[in-house]
Amino acid sequence: DDNIVLEYQITIFGRNERLMLVRNITRLYRLEQMRKDFVANVSHELRTPLTVINGYLETFADYSDQLPPRWGRATHQMQQQSRRMQNIINDLLLLSRLETTDIEGQQQYIEIDLMLDSIRQDAQLLSGDKEHRITTDLRTDARVIGSENELRSAISNLVFNAVKYTPPGSTIKMIWQELPHNKGAVLAVEDNGEGIDARHLPRLTERFYRVDKGRSAETGGTGLGLAIVKHVLLRHNAKLDIKSEVGKGTQFSCTFPDTSLAMQGESTREHSN
Ligand code: ADP
Secondary structure, eight states: OOEEEEEEEEEETTEEEEEEEEEEOHHHHHHHHHHHHHHHHHHHHHHHHHHHHHHHHHHHHHTGGGSOHHHHHHHHHHHHHHHHHHHHHHHHHHHHHHHHSOOTTSOEEEEHHHHHHHHHHHHHHHHGGGOOEEEEEEOSOOEEEEOHHHHHHHHHHHHHHHHHTSOTTOEEEEEEEEOTTTOOEEEEEEEOSSOOOGGGGGGTTSTTOOSOHHHHHHTTOOSOHHHHHHHHHHHTTOEEEEEEETTTEEEEEEEEOGGGEEOTTOOOTTTOO
16 A cells, blocks of 8 residues: 555576565655645635735725825835735645646646637737737647646746746747647747756756746746646646757747547537537
8 A cells, every 4th residue: 555566577697586675655655745734734824814914005005195105115015025925825725736636527628729829818918018929829629638727827827937038029939739640749838038047947847946036026926837837737647848048048848648639529518519
């Protein structure tokens, strides 16, 4: 049950022998479970007090014209910071849900072209007068079987990051490609921004890891976005690869297995009637 048993066939001096390794992981598993529970509990407990603080800050902000200017500015700053805290708490709660709940029951057919197009529109709004050129490119009407909410938030994270971390006017492409021989499909999110130095890449999906702390705080990031992306993909048996070249741009690609794809025409509850 809590033992991992590894069995090997080995050949010694021409004789076939069996080697068995047994490792008990109960303690490791319990510690990991405690960590997950702790993070979930802390995040949950912090939510209520923060809601109260935010409520009062909002009232202060409504009367800011009656406050001395310095207080008005302070109120604004406090509001910004407590919103950031709220975002961090929400992301931590989302991460712990991703780690602890089952995806079964949340699966549905997702029309990938519609989803990418609506993400493109949201990203264009986020870019505003920075006028990023955001495009989608897909030549099939494939559907993915998965959690719509989760995949939308993962893909949005990648595209919004590209908006946040590239200069105005940069190009951002979402490219969906099916792999030959039923090997699944790849969604690439590419930008032609400043890129990320290779030494950061292995740690990029760690919680709170950032290339440039100051810049990330400025953009309102929580440092949890890519950790969420990684977990969502993991739940969909998909995997994330990151390629980047400084001065040229960055490419995040999500590879979905064949089993998560459904072709147009396959009947679904929503579309069959
Ligand atoms: P954050 O909330 O800080 O955006 P993420 O986990 O989403 O956290 O991203 C981690 C870090 O990766 C960011 O702080 C940023 O430095 C870097 N990053 C993410 N996407 C890009 C991109 N498209 N181009 C350059 N840097 C990026």
